[in-house]
Amino acid sequence: MKKMLIVGDLHCGHLDSITPPQYWNKYTSKMVKDLWYWYKKSLNKVGEVDLAYLGGDLIDGAGAKSGSTELISADLIEQTKIAIECINQIKTKRYKAVRGTNYHTSDQHSQMEDVIMSEFGGDILDIQEFTLDGIAIQGRHHCGSSSIPYSISGPLFKEAYLNNVEKNRDLYIRSHTHKFCQLNNGIFQALTSPCLQLSSAFGRKRCLGNNISIGMVLITVDKGRIMSIEPILYSQNESKSKLIYK
Ligand SMILES: [Fe+2]
Numbered sequence: 166m167k168k169m170l171i172v173g174d175l176h177c178g179h180l181d182s183i184t185p186p187q188y189w190n191k192y193t194s195k196m197v198k199d200l201w202y203w204y205k206k207s208l209n210k211v212g213e214v215d216l217a218y219l220g221g222d223l224i225d226g227a228g229a230k231s232g233s234t235e236l237i238s239a240d241l242i243e244q245t246k247i248a249i250e251c252i253n254q255i256k257t258k259r260y261k262a263v264r265g266t267n268y269h270t271s272d273q274h275s276q277m278e279d280v281i282m283s284e285f286g287g288d289i290l291d292i293q294e295f296t297l298d299g300i301a302i303q304g305r306h307h308c309g310s311s312s313i314p315y316s317i318s319g320p321l322f323k324e325a326y327l328n329n330v331e332k333n334r335d336l337y338i339r340s341h342t343h344k345f346c347q348l349n350n351g352i353f354q355a356l357t358s359p360c361l362q363l364s365s366a367f368g369r370k371r372c373l374g375n376n377i378s379i380g381m382v383l384i385t386v387d388k389g390r391i392m393s394i395e396p397i398l399y400s401q402n403e404s405k406s407k408l409i410y411k
């Protein structure tokens with residue numbers, strides 16, 4: 166039996182994203198602090214895993230569209246250090262990662278996620294193809310989404326279905342949507358991972374409803390069978406404090 170933990174869309178460096186205590190400042194909200202305590206507690210419960218899968222958008226980037234006003238730091242090296250500290254909390258010896266959205270993770274020249282993964286000796290690609298205890302897995306960052314609740318699974322199904330025509334895999338992993346979704350049609354299974362970012366000005370202004378999912382996903386496989394796909398989700402209602410911006 167093997168365990169894989171999926172963590173994606175950390176957006177480290179954003180004021181409302183997962184942040185270790187040494188990077189807290191006077192703008193750090195109680196919600197962000199609570200998210201960190203929840204993250205640590207959840208990882209302790211999960212324990213050691215055979216593989217950590219990182220779904221991309223590990224840092225938030227320089228925030229060009231928002232004048233960097235939502236950031237702890239616009240320095241991508243500083244953001245990279247925050248992401249390394251967050252990933253370092255996961256108890257594992259093996260890492261696989263996919264690259265995220267360029268706006269967040271690159272300064273036009275360098276892929277900072279490659280730097281992060283080199284710290285862990287991890288493997289990072291645009292598309293990951295690998296097996297875990299006999300399960301064929303394909304991972305990629307991007308996936309379409311929908312603001313219509315009953316349509317959220319549609320783009321994920323399209324991703325998995327069209328890729329499965331070309332070659333059969335047992336599990337498709339996508340991120341980017343910041344919404345957990347899981348489907349199983351008896352031929353393949355697929356999921357979009359939750360994020361580790363509470364909110365953003367973009368989300369509040371442009372997205373309908375508060376329907377993002379925050380957390381991670383634990384997958385257990387055994388000799389060619391997916392035994393469980395368990396979303397471990399954080400409820401923002403657990404913390405009542407308000408977001409504070411510079
Ligand atoms: Fe993202």
Ligand SMILES: [Fe+2]
Nearest residue numbers: 222265266341
């Ligand atoms: Fe993204």
